[in-house]
Amino acid sequence: MALIVQKYGGTSVGTVERIEAVAEKVKAFRERGDDVVVVVSAMSGETNRLIGLAKDIQDTPTPREMDVLVSTGEQVTIALLCMALNKRGCPARSYTGSQVRILTDDAHMKARIRDIDDENIRGDLKAGRVVVVAGFQGVDEKGNITTLGRGGSDTTGVALAAALKADECQIYTDVDGVYTTDPRVVEGARRMEKITFEEMLEMASLGSKVLQIRAVEFAGKYKVPLRVLHSFQDGPGTLITIEEENAVEKPVISGIAFNRDEAKLTVLGVPDIPGVASRILGPVSDANIEVDMILQNVAEDKTTDFTFTVHRNDYERTSEILQRVSAELGAKEVVGDNKIAKVSIVGVGMRSHAGVASKMFATLAKESINIQLISTSEIKISVIIAEKYLELAVRGLHSAFELDEAEVVSES
Numbered sequence: 001m002a003l004i005v006q007k008y009g010g011t012s013v014g015t016v017e018r019i020e021a022v023a024e025k026v027k028a029f030r031e032r033g034d035d036v037v038v039v040v041s042a043m044s045g046e047t048n049r050l051i052g053l054a055k056d057i058q059d060t061p062t063p064r065e066m067d068v069l070v071s072t073g074e075q076v077t078i079a080l081l082c083m084a085l086n087k088r089g090c091p092a093r094s095y096t097g098s099q100v101r102i103l104t105d106d107a108h109m110k111a112r113i114r115d116i117d118d119e120n121i122r123g124d125l126k127a128g129r130v131v132v133v134a135g136f137q138g139v140d141e142k143g144n145i146t147t148l149g150r151g152g153s154d155t156t157g158v159a160l161a162a163a164l165k166a167d168e169c170q171i172y173t174d175v176d177g178v179y180t181t182d183p184r185v186v187e188g189a190r191r192m193e194k195i196t197f198e199e200m201l202e203m204a205s206l207g208s209k210v211l212q213i214r215a216v217e218f219a220g221k222y223k224v225p226l227r228v229l230h231s232f233q234d235g236p237g238t239l240i241t242i243e244e245e246n247a248v249e250k251p252v253i254s255g256i257a258f259n260r261d262e263a264k265l266t267v268l269g270v271p272d273i274p275g276v277a278s279r280i281l282g283p284v285s286d287a288n289i290e291v292d293m294i295l296q297n298v299a300e301d302k303t304t305d306f307t308f309t310v311h312r313n314d315y316e317r318t319s320e321i322l323q324r325v326s327a328e329l330g331a332k333e334v335v336g337d338n339k340i341a342k343v344s345i346v347g348v349g350m351r352s353h354a355g356v357a358s359k360m361f362a363t364l365a366k367e368s369i370n371i372q373l374i375s376t377s378e379i380k381i382s383v384i385i386a387e388k389y390l391e392l393a394v395r396g397l398h399s400a401f402e403l404d405e406a407e408v409v410s411e412s
């Protein structure tokens with residue numbers, strides 16, 4: 001008998017029929033003898049609909065009222081799911097975030113969980129009930145309703161699993177696991193049996209949108225085993241867990257992530273003196289623009305070129321800032337390119353294998369793809385290339401690192 005926290009996303013509870021199907025599923029776990037706590041999102045499209053209503057009235061409503069509004073989506077689902085469970089002879093009780101007491105800070109629309117009171121939940125589980133908790137919401141010290149940011153139900157699920165020391169936190173969604181890369185780009189992309197928290201964080205922050213990044217961070221911090229599964233197809237899904245000490249021959253590369261939302265800017269002919277990097281990037285960060293990769297070379301003469309990447313939406317704004325800064329610094333000119341993409345190979349196996357970077361570069365060279373920027377971390381190598389070569393690059397790397405379906409030897 002296990003204690004399982006299950007989180008169902010918006011599409012999984014998108015209609016009354018689906019809510020009934022989720023109830024069937026939960027009931028099956030109960031009949032096996034497991035204790036089940038369910039976290040649900042709002043029915044699909046509902047949160048967006050509510051935000052639309054708000055915008056019809058006011059361009060920038062106060063965050064407090066936004067939270068009162070958008071938290072209602074989840075409240076509908078918890079009640080409906082409990083009805084569906086009760087109808088099946090599976091006693092269930094719903095809780096809003098404030099009823100559980102999921103205590104958060106007061107940062108409306110992006111609140112962070114501080115503490116979870118598990119008393120009510122434990123009482124219900126003991127009495128043989130399924131507990132259904134509204135995802136995405138909490139309450140601050142003063143009793144104001146807060147929400148955790150878009151996609152926040154994942155975080156609720158993980159936080160509850162951590163607080164209850166659950167055996168597993170299962171995230172049910174509309175895909176059957178985490179893939180080696182986007183199957184829309186590479187046909188042979190394959191579901192991973194297992195991935196580490198660290199790898200998942202890199203994959204998630206690089207754009208595979210299966211899980212909210214904060215939820216993965218949280219799960220890693222509290223070592224909550226997470227499993228991503230399809231809501232309505234049977235299968236083991238993907239387990240996200242800690243790295244095993246002596247994992248049998250892990251693949252060197254676990255997955256390939258990519259991101260099209262990048263833009264690159266270069267200030268040419270910057271005087272090579274102390275303080276330049278901060279004088280260029282200071283105003284950029286003051287404008288709340290997030291910088292990703294940064295590259296500055298050693299100067300041969302007394303000037304150097306300074307390159308960095310930002311989100312494509314911030315390209316124009318950054319460019320304007322740089323024009324100004326460049327004039328102040330006496331730099332030569334500012335050039336940029338917003339038709340670039342970032343491709344990254346990710347894998348903890350990199351730590352113990354040499355030659356991964358050179359294999360990546362050789363693979364791209366074979367396809368005549370020019371690498372514009374490179375950055376690395378312990379378990380990731382990213383390159384910036386022209387966007388038009390993105391698919392070619394991802395496919396080439398996927399097969400070079402033997403991730404294609406057919407080439408995988410059985411994991412048993």
Ligand code: ASP
Binds near residue numbers: 153
């Ligand atoms: N309903 C919220 C959203 O759409 C939270 C969630 O689904 O995780 O962002």
Ligand code: MG
Binds near residue numbers: 009010041151
């Ligand atoms: Mg979601």
